[in-house]
Amino acid sequence: MFIFFCFLPLIVFSLAFLALPLVRLFSASVEGELGWSIYGEILSNPRYMQSLLDTVLVSLAVTIAALLVATTAALFLTHNRFRGRSLLIASLTFPLAFPGVVIGFLMILLGGRQGLVNNISSNVFDTRLVFAYSMVGLFFGYLYFSIPRVLLTVMATAEKLDPALVEAARSLGAAPLQVLRDVTLPGLAPALIASGAIAFATAMGAFGTAFTLATDIDVLPMVIYTEFTLSANIAMACALSVLLGLVTWVLLMFARSLTGTSIAASG
Amino acid sequence: MTGTELQLLGCAKTFGGKTKALLPTDLVVKPGEILGLLGPSGCGKTTMLRIMAGLETPDAGGKVLFDDEDVTKVPIEHRSIGMVFQSYALFPNMSVRQNVGYGLKVRGIDGPERDGRVDEVMAFCRLEGLADRAIDQLSGGQRQRVALARAVAPRPRVLLLDEPLSALDAALRDTLRDELAMILRGLSMTAVFVTHDQSEAMAIADSIAVMKAGRIEQRAAPEVLYRDPQTDFVASFVGGANRLAGRFEDGELHLDGGTLKTGIEGNQPDHIFIRQEDIQISSPDVSALRGTVIGRVYLGTHTKLTIAGVSETPLVVSLQGATAPQIGEIVGLDIPATSLIHF
Amino acid sequence: MSRRSAFVIQFSVTLLACAFLLVPAILSILAGVTVNYFQGIVASGVTLKWVGQVWELYSDTIWRSMGIAFGCLIITAIIGIPAAYGLNRFPGRISRIVEEFVSLPLSIPGLALALALLQLYGTIKGFRLSSWFILVGHVLYTMPFMIRSVLAVFSTIDLQSLEEGAASLGASSWQRFKDIALPNAWPGILAGALTVVTLSIGEFNLTWMLHTPLTKTLPVGLADSYASMRLEIASAYTLVFFVMIVPLLAAMLWASNKAQSIGKPS
Numbered sequence: 001m002f003i004f005f006c007f008l009p010l011i012v013f014s015l016a017f018l019a020l021p022l023v024r025l026f027s028a029s030v031e032g033e034l035g036w037s038i039y040g041e042i043l044s045n046p047r048y049m050q051s052l053l054d055t056v057l058v059s060l061a062v063t064i065a066a067l068l069v070a071t072t073a074a075l076f077l078t079h080n081r082f083r084g085r086s087l088l089i090a091s092l093t094f095p096l097a098f099p100g101v102v103i104g105f106l107m108i109l110l111g112g113r114q115g116l117v118n119n120i121s122s123n124v125f126d127t128r129l130v131f132a133y134s135m136v137g138l139f140f141g142y143l144y145f146s147i148p149r150v151l152l153t154v155m156a157t158a159e160k161l162d163p164a165l166v167e168a169a170r171s172l173g174a175a176p177l178q179v180l181r182d183v184t185l186p187g188l189a190p191a192l193i194a195s196g197a198i199a200f201a202t203a204m205g206a207f208g209t210a211f212t213l214a215t216d217i218d219v220l221p222m223v224i225y226t227e228f229t230l231s232a233n234i235a236m237a238c239a240l241s242v243l244l245g246l247v248t249w250v251l252l253m254f255a256r257s258l259t260g261t262s263i264a265a266s267g
Numbered sequence: 268m269t270g271t272e273l274q275l276l277g278c279a280k281t282f283g284g285k286t287k288a289l290l291p292t293d294l295v296v297k298p299g300e301i302l303g304l305l306g307p308s309g310c311g312k313t314t315m316l317r318i319m320a321g322l323e324t325p326d327a328g329g330k331v332l333f334d335d336e337d338v339t340k341v342p343i344e345h346r347s348i349g350m351v352f353q354s355y356a357l358f359p360n361m362s363v364r365q366n367v368g369y370g371l372k373v374r375g376i377d378g379p380e381r382d383g384r385v386d387e388v389m390a391f392c393r394l395e396g397l398a399d400r401a402i403d404q405l406s407g408g409q410r411q412r413v414a415l416a417r418a419v420a421p422r423p424r425v426l427l428l429d430e431p432l433s434a435l436d437a438a439l440r441d442t443l444r445d446e447l448a449m450i451l452r453g454l455s456m457t458a459v460f461v462t463h464d465q466s467e468a469m470a471i472a473d474s475i476a477v478m479k480a481g482r483i484e485q486r487a488a489p490e491v492l493y494r495d496p497q498t499d500f501v502a503s504f505v506g507g508a509n510r511l512a513g514r515f516e517d518g519e520l521h522l523d524g525g526t527l528k529t530g531i532e533g534n535q536p537d538h539i540f541i542r543q544e545d546i547q548i549s550s551p552d553v554s555a556l557r558g559t560v561i562g563r564v565y566l567g568t569h570t571k572l573t574i575a576g577v578s579e580t581p582l583v584v585s586l587q588g589a590t591a592p593q594i595g596e597i598v599g600l601d602i603p604a605t606s607l608i609h610f
Numbered sequence: 611m612s613r614r615s616a617f618v619i620q621f622s623v624t625l626l627a628c629a630f631l632l633v634p635a636i637l638s639i640l641a642g643v644t645v646n647y648f649q650g651i652v653a654s655g656v657t658l659k660w661v662g663q664v665w666e667l668y669s670d671t672i673w674r675s676m677g678i679a680f681g682c683l684i685i686t687a688i689i690g691i692p693a694a695y696g697l698n699r700f701p702g703r704i705s706r707i708v709e710e711f712v713s714l715p716l717s718i719p720g721l722a723l724a725l726a727l728l729q730l731y732g733t734i735k736g737f738r739l740s741s742w743f744i745l746v747g748h749v750l751y752t753m754p755f756m757i758r759s760v761l762a763v764f765s766t767i768d769l770q771s772l773e774e775g776a777a778s779l780g781a782s783s784w785q786r787f788k789d790i791a792l793p794n795a796w797p798g799i800l801a802g803a804l805t806v807v808t809l810s811i812g813e814f815n816l817t818w819m820l821h822t823p824l825t826k827t828l829p830v831g832l833a834d835s836y837a838s839m840r841l842e843i844a845s846a847y848t849l850v851f852f853v854m855i856v857p858l859l860a861a862m863l864w865a866s867n868k869a870q871s872i873g874k875p876s
Contacts, residue, residue: 001783002783002784002787003696003699003700003783005692006692006693006695006696006699006787007692007693007696007708009688009689009692009693010689010690010692010693010696010708010712010753011708013689013749013753014711014712017727017746017749017750018711018712018714018715018723018750019711020730021723021726021727021729021730021731022714022718022726024726024729024730025722025725025726025729025730028729069623069626069627070627072619072620072623072624073620073623073624073627075620076620076621076623076624077624080617088624088625088628090860091628091631091632092624092627092628092631093859093863094631094635094856094859095631095635096859096863097808097809097811097812097855097858097859097862098812098855099812099813099814099815099829099832100814100815101814101829101832101833101836102812102829102832102848102851104836105638105832105836105844105848106634106635106637106638107634108836109634109637109638109641109845110633110634110637114647114648114841116633116634116637140630143630144630144631144634147627147630147631148631152863156870176613176616177616198716201716201717201719204719205718205719205720205721205722205815206719206815207719207720207721207814207815207818208814208815208818208829208833211818211833212833212836212837221719221721221815224721224722224725225721228725228819234729237725238725238729241719241721241722241725241726242722244719244721244722245717245718245719245722248717248718248719249714249717249718252717
């Protein structure tokens with residue numbers, strides 16, 4: 001009875017502001033002129049499919065890059081103690097909660113027309129180097145906010161790994177790369193999958209960065225936003241949102257199923 | 268004796284529709300009696316304790332009685348039991364005094380009465396001077412006594428202890444075992460405790476129920492259990508008796524290492540048990556039973572020998588005082604017929 | 611590969627990553643206090659003029675963001691802490707489904723959630739036009755963090771046996787919640803609370819769709835300034851945001867570490 005009252009506020013809130021709105025979102029998507037065929041329209045429209053593909057590809061690329069960079073840094077920072085280490089950790093984690101718009105702005109300062117990179121390349125090599133207003137800028141922007149998330153998760157796990165495992169592998173004659181492949185990475189696998197999934201999901205839904213960088217970067221959130229505000233095509237915006245939500249959710253579930261057994265076993 | 272009589276009637280427990288943790292069991296704990304539930308892990312002893320506590324409900328048909336009151340459906344918080352948990356489950360947000368007084372607090376006992384009773388229980392459990400300590404400032408032994416004091420402070424009808432010593436270091440365990448036995452006796456409260464350690468059970472309990480695979484194998488006083496086990500399992504689990512298996516003929520048991528006069532007439536078993544300290548070592552020339560020493564562990568008060576070639580499994584002999592033979596030696600074994608255990 | 615070269619590679623990657631994260635942030639901070647960014651900080655000098663202008667133009671967004679973050683903290687605490695307790699006390703299929711469901715905002719893009727809220731409640735003008743509408747979105751998005759943070763602490767302190775201990779002493783469900791669960795969950799509540807506040811202050815994806823010209827939050831104001839203000843003002847505004855968010859973030863990381871290290875010897 002008491003437990004029921006514990007759940008009650010959450011259930012009321014989630015029904016009112018999560019379940020019902022999602023149902024409404026779906027029903028709104030099929031209430032336009034096209035009805036149910038709106039989903040067929042999306043699947044046969046090369047622009048929508050291209051933007052979905054681009055969104056998935058840039059998110060995947062960011063996830064892989066963030067995993068590579070952040071895992072390397074995380075292992076380095078876990079295994080080495082030196083002066084300034086905590087400063088390095090701090091400077092790798094401070095952008096954790098920056099919104100996409102701010103990161104878009106930072107990318108413009110870095111790779112925009114008046115950006116640092118262009119200044120240097122113009123003055124030193126006499127060539128213009130502007131990458132902020134394109135998919136490349138978007139990639140770096142997403143990488144910017146993914147690195148801290150992945151780093152924190154991987155470091156937390158790496159610190160919990162039993163150092164005796166690495167020592168045991170070395171005592172058996174394993175070379176550094178073999179230790180990494182056979183001991184360290186398998187131990188980190190759940191953290192890698194979990195943080196990779198978060199990085200991926202964030203990149204799929206991120207909107208602020210693309211919004212600040214340029215209006216013509218056709219990632220799916222931008223397309224949805226344009227359909228909603230400029231074309232006032234509510235049904236299409238809703239249908240694309242449903243698609244984006246579903247694709248993200250399904251890919252995350254798939255990632256989770258990879259770690260599923262170990263999670264279930266520990267619970 | 269004072270206290271509550273505790274009864275289980277036909278209590279069984281099945282988990283998830285198929286795992287039978289406890290088969291239908293009847294059990295009576297007399298007022299003031301200290302009962303030890305002894306058995307290997309997974310034998311159902313903890314399940315039985317949790318049924319007594321009200322943390323598990325028995326399968327349909329099972330009943331738990333406190334004196335003559337049926338408490339089967341009474342949840343733990345209204346059952347008036349005291350429980351010492353394996354992990355002690357001391358509340359880290361409260362001081363020692365607050366932990367010990369918590370059961371009185373939730374019963375609405377306040378002010379001087381609570382303070383008085385808490386002081387009394389803490390003195391009894393030798394916790395003077397620790398009242399205002401935080402839980403993480405206590406040693407393992409102190410934690411155990413706080414857990415005990417907390418459980419008995421509200422004067423429960425029945426005291427239940429789940430492996431009360433297993434969280435302690437081996438070095439501490441023996442001392443604290445004797446101390447716990449003394450405190451429990453001083454309380455004269457009906458108490459049930461669970462353990463997998465037979466010396467712990469023997470030191471603390473008035474009566475021991477040996478459990479295996481969800482049922483009670485034998486229930487008796489410690490000395491009876493040791494002297495007169497009723498099943499194979501009790502004979503080998505309590506006191507670690509040796510099993511001798513062979514072919515019987517005319518009161519003699521024929522083994523790999525020779526023959527053994529048993530003096531058994533009539534219904535002849537195919538195996539018997541002999542306790543480690545009831546075997547004497549003699550010269551192989553005069554003895555009818557021989558074996559080879561393959562292990563030798565010197566333990567100060569006695570020496571433990573492992574002897575192969577006598578029966579299917581190596582024999583363990585506990586030898587007092589005199590010099591023990593070396594590994595590789597062939598020895599004779601004297602086994603008095605009066606010490607044999609058979610069913 | 612030798613240990614030495616492995617070390618060098620790791621070290622370089624770490625330094626590069628640091629530079630990648632730090633340099634743009636430093637550029638932005640400098641731009642916010644430079645008289646004229648295109649002439650450079652050395653040539654034109656240092657000023658707080660832009661910060662002052664930001665305060666005049668956008669102080670309402672700062673107050674609103676703080677108000678929403680605080681409201682979000684109160685609501686997620688009131689809803690999330692009892693829910694986490696319930697999830698811990700009754701582990702099972704139903705609890706797992708509930709947890710999974712309320713975690714959906716982590717995997718569904720904010721834009722889609724915002725559209726969903728707009729479709730259902732957009733026509734209720736009093737609600738749609740108020741800051742409450744944004745608050746609902748923020749609560750939706752931050753709730754899973756509060757629940758998970760508290761749940762994690764419940765499982766590290768082994769709430770199960772503490773609960774059984776309290777029950778064996780005669781404590782009712784409410785007493786167990788009040789005397790045992792709540793006081794021992796505080797590291798998780800603190801970590802969850804700081805996470806909720808930090809995320810709420812930085813939230814953009816949902817807020818951009820839910821806001822009205824009269825209910826702009828800090829990140830919405832930032833987007834606005836990036837699009838329409840001179841670079842120095844945009845940078846100064848970003849600087850103000852850094853000053854708010856970075857200490858919160860540091861506190862959040864500190865609290866999370868503390869919550870994770872309960873029960874371990876210090």
